[in-house]
Amino acid sequence: MVGDTPVANTYARQPIALVKGRGAVVWDSEGREYIDCFSGLAVLNTGHSHPRVVEAICRQAGEIMHTSNVYRILPQEELAELLFEVSGGYKSFFCNSGAEANEAAIKLARKHTGRPGVIAAKNSFHGRTLATLAATGQEKYKRDFQPLPREFTHVEYGDLDALEAAVTGETGAVLLEPIQGEGGVVVPPDGYLEGVRQLCDEKGILLILDEVQTGFGRTGTMFAWQGLGVEPDIFTVAKAIAGGFPMGAMLARPGVMDSFAPGDHASTFGGNHLACAAARAAVEVLIEERLAERARDLGRYFIDALEGLKARHRVVREVRGRGLMIGMELTVPGQNLVDAAREEGVLINCTHDTVLRFLPPLVIERAQLDRVVAVLDRILEGTEDG
Ligand SMILES: Cc1ncc(COP(=O)(O)O)c(C=O)c1O
Structure with a gap:
């Protein structure tokens, strides 16, 4: 819960407040840094505060x-x-x-x-x-x-x-x-x-x-x-x-x-x-900045890496998408993974209950995607154990 404010109660909000963003990175009010794979729900294709x-x-x-x-x-x-x-x-x-x-x-x-x-x-x-x-x-x-x-x-x-x-x-x-x-x-x-x-x-x-x-x-x-x-x-x-x-x-x-x-x-x-x-x-x-072409290339790279996770984790049912609009369907609800990823400095989204959705800014770097994949690998491991 974010607190008792007079804002209408129409959103199930996560317990962080983002206060600064640059490219594919955002910082919360406590100074913690995150790689943003959500982009304010597919808004920040050109990155934060281009x-x-x-x-x-x-x-x-x-x-x-x-x-x-x-x-x-x-x-x-x-x-x-x-x-x-x-x-x-x-x-x-x-x-x-x-x-x-x-x-x-x-x-x-x-x-x-x-x-x-x-x-x-x-x-x-x-x-x-x-x-x-x-x-x-x-x-x-x-x-x-x-x-x-x-x-x-x-x-x-x-x-x-x-x-x-x-x-x-x-x-x-x-x-x-x-x-x-x-x-x-x-x-x-x-x-x-x-x-x-x-x-x-x-x-x-x-x-x-x-x-x-x-x-x-x-x-x-x-x-x-x-x-x-x-x-x-x-x-x-x-x-x-x-x-x-x-x-x-x-x-x-x-x-x-x-x-x-x-x-x-x-x-x-x-x-x-x-x-x-x-x-x-x-x-x-x-x-x-040829960001559509960049989405195409990085999307292939990211999907390949996510397919690698699918081969290693039975909880991953399917990876699908085009460019940098990618879904990873799980055999279990995904909200716990969204929370675990956030704790590890990665913002992702879950839609349709079991689909992790990745919508990073198109300016994201390969090295940042590698870090996202490493975090997912760790938390998927935990999900199977749990
Ligand atoms: C495909 C599609 N159409 C329409 C909308 C509604 O857009 P808005 O929230 O800007 O009204 C959305 C929002 O997620 C969407 O994904």
Whole structure:
């Protein structure tokens, strides 16, 4: 327990307070040092307090932070140009979080197709607002918040036949994560997303990819869809877009985005000067430091090392992932290992009860990954003994 504070009791918090971070290293309020394999939940792809991002935020804060979208916002236009370039031609709507980006995508799909139905996947996670909860394919998040919007159906992730069978005349969009994150780092079977794209084309349905967790180099390409050769009609991002500054965006092919007219959607803070300055710096760092390629190379190295642990510890059932989005499924609940790793100076996360999730900053060094593997080796040993 962290103490009796007037903060809402919505998080099961770990008993440390991080007060400083640089690259892939963080320090707590007691001065203890940790290697961060969590990145504030896939946010710090460019590392903690990257000097370029810090400089951009400070410079912009000294000029002007916010004016509202009632006026032109030059840093927003510059960021949209940059994203247009790196995505190969998508227009951007800016907001403040992943859930908001998905809400915007759902609204745009409705407006564009005139059909309200969305097919999503079981085991998916798309956010905590009412519509994105309805889209989320995990009952535990939704149970106490009924009724939710009803236009969402859920099919098995990876099963193309099930998806096809779920299509009705009301279906306007299919919404999927390229790799399910919160659901336990689930990589779909080869050819699945290509098949979904083809099905959507045949039926005149929009394909929305939720890249909130997979975006910005995490899986080895700037956006995961670029590594699959599957072009969505709409995709959503947040988390890593602005190097730690809160921001989200919904990107769509121009022919789809242009279905939105002034007044159709808005956000007071969305794409303000400060967020856009931070995002532009973070995206430039990702490009210039070739962090997607780095994620690909380091991901292979890390997965190989984790496979080595699987060979040595029966408690490890499977290692899976792409780039530096990696899951290690255990035969036992993983929370004790999260606590043990933290005691040994390594921050990891457990999702879906039994899956240790590794999402280190893409700037992490090999030597730091080696230290993480050594710590895991020790604590997995203890787990088997216990
Ligand atoms: C795939 C995915 N979509 C949406 C969200 C929601 O993002 P936010 O918490 O920024 O609203 C998350 C958050 O973990 C996510 O992983």
